Amino acid sequence: MCSSRLTENNAAHSQRASRKTIVVGISGPSSSGKTTLARLLRTVFTPESNGARIADSGAIEKERADGAGKGGVGNREAVKVFIIHEDDFYKPDDQIPVTTTSSGKRVQDWDTVEALDIRQLVSALSYVRSRGVLPPRLKSKEDLNEVTGSGVDEDTIRRIRHRVTRTMETILLSTKSETDSLPLSLVFLEGFLLYAPPGDENHPLRAVHDSIQVPLFLPATYSVLKKRREGRTGYVTIGPAPTPKLDEDKFNDDDKRSAEPSTYGIGDIEDDNEPMPHQNFWTDPPGYVDDIVWPRYIADHQWLLLPDPSIPRGEDELKEAVGEGEYIKEDAGVLVAPGEGGANMTELLEWGAHHDFGKFSNNASLRKMTTHEHLLKPEVSQSLLLLKFLKGIDGS
Numbered sequence: 001m002c003s004s005r006l007t008e009n010n011a012a013h014s015q016r017a018s019r020k021t022i023v024v025g026i027s028g029p030s031s032s033g034k035t036t037l038a039r040l041l042r043t044v045f046t047p048e049s050n051g052a053r054i055a056d057s058g059a060i061e062k063e064r065a066d067g068a069g070k071g072g073v074g075n076r077e078a079v080k081v082f083i084i085h086e087d088d089f090y091k092p093d094d095q096i097p098v099t100t101t102s103s104g105k106r107v108q109d110w111d112t113v114e115a116l117d118i119r120q121l122v123s124a125l126s127y128v129r130s131r132g133v134l135p136p137r138l139k140s141k142e143d144l145n146e147v148t149g150s151g152v153d154e155d156t157i158r159r160i161r162h163r164v165t166r167t168m169e170t171i172l173l174s175t176k177s178e179t180d181s182l183p184l185s186l187v188f189l190e191g192f193l194l195y196a197p198p199g200d201e202n203h204p205l206r207a208v209h210d211s212i213q214v215p216l217f218l219p220a221t222y223s224v225l226k227k228r229r230e231g232r233t234g235y236v237t238i239g240p241a242p243t244p245k246l247d248e249d250k251f252n253d254d255d256k257r258s259a260e261p262s263t264y265g266i267g268d269i270e271d272d273n274e275p276m277p278h279q280n281f282w283t284d285p286p287g288y289v290d291d292i293v294w295p296r297y298i299a300d301h302q303w304l305l306l307p308d309p310s311i312p313r314g315e316d317e318l319k320e321a322v323g324e325g326e327y328i329k330e331d332a333g334v335l336v337a338p339g340e341g342g343a344n345m346t347e348l349l350e351w352g353a354h355h356d357f358g359k360f361s362n363n364a365s366l367r368k369m370t371t372h373e374h375l376l377k378p379e380v381s382q383s384l385l386l387l388k389f390l391k392g393i394d395g396s
Contacts, residue, residue, distance in 0.1 A: 019132025021185040023125065023211055027194040028218035029297040030111070031228035033345055036150050037218065038083045038190040040349050044161040045081045045186055047168060079184050080132060086191020088140050089121040093280055101291040110282065111296035113193050113204050125211040132185035151345040160353050197303035198333045215334040216352065217304070219341040221324040226289045298322045304332050
């Protein structure tokens with residue numbers, strides 16, 4: 001037993017030391033384009049080459065014909081690019097909180113932090129950051145949901161991907177001696193609840209936020225969110241029952257439940273190798289956007305949506321203060337996409353994959369940068385963080 005455990009620990013230690021990992025967060029309200037942008041960024045950050053292939057996990061594998069450039073883009077699995085979907089960390093259906101809307105309806109609330117197994121998400125992020133690969137337990141259901149067109153033409157994707165590949169080659173070759181033994185994992189974590197307000201160390205999402213080196217935020221106005229969300233067919237879910245029976249005594253205090261991480265959920269992300277639970281399908285009931293989705297979004301993000309979030313407001317007052325949701329603070333610890341929620345996906349992709357090495361490579365931008373310094377330089381791209389990380393500079 002001891003010998004087996006020691007062998008496992010040594011193997012885990014070896015794996016933990018085998019890759020450098022950058023986690024890029026992509027958050028925003030429902031239907032803001034998070035999943036689409038994450039998939040596009042995964043594509044453009046996958047180095048193009050003859051002989052390159054994208055594995056199901058998003059890993060990049062390539063063998064250079066001359067065998068040169070160990071640690072560079074040409075090395076087999078020198079770079080892994082993959083996505084973590086926060087939606088894969090929903091609790092089973094029968095553990096989703098049930099709430100009473102302002103009109104008296106009793107519905108499941110999928111838009112509260114209490115519907116998520118935050119403990120498991122943090123565990124998965126810890127595993128990914130230490131090993132550079134997805135936990136074997138994590139089986140995504142996100143690709144079972146309806147996939148629509150990205151809205152970005154193929155020529156634009158190829159152009160951006162070519163630019164990213166050339167830049168990554170330059171970086172990896174210029175830092176060859178530092179990256180020979182430590183290839184890179186680039187992880188895009190997308191989800192509707194990823195960030196905590198500045199200074200709130202007890203926030204239920206603090207550990208998630210602190211695991212992200214590059215926190216991106218995609219705003220969406222009320223009108224855009226409502227149109228897109230109500231145009232969706234529904235979502236794949238997990239658990240024994242799609243709609244739990246309501247017991248009034250049991251659910252009287254649903255709206256007051258603690259947001260402490262639950263000990264229930266899909267199991268320990270690192271150790272549990274059991275198959276995923278049974279899958280179901282959730283369809284929004286009529287009025288769900290106005291009853292649940294929008295009120296939850298503005299309540300959970302008023303630290304971003306309001307210049308004075310400390311003023312107490314009821315739900316109606318909060319809706320009036322936020323309006324369409326176009327105003328987003330630029331100094332709250334996240335990088336906000338341009339366009340006040342109106343940018344198209346091509347603009348978001350250009351923003352997310354923006355490169356400007358000439359301006360930053362030879363100045364103080366390459367030293368350790370705090371979140372505040374990132375906000376002073378909103379044009380700092382994932383590529384700069386990639387360069388910083390490969391040079392051994394901690395960007396967390």
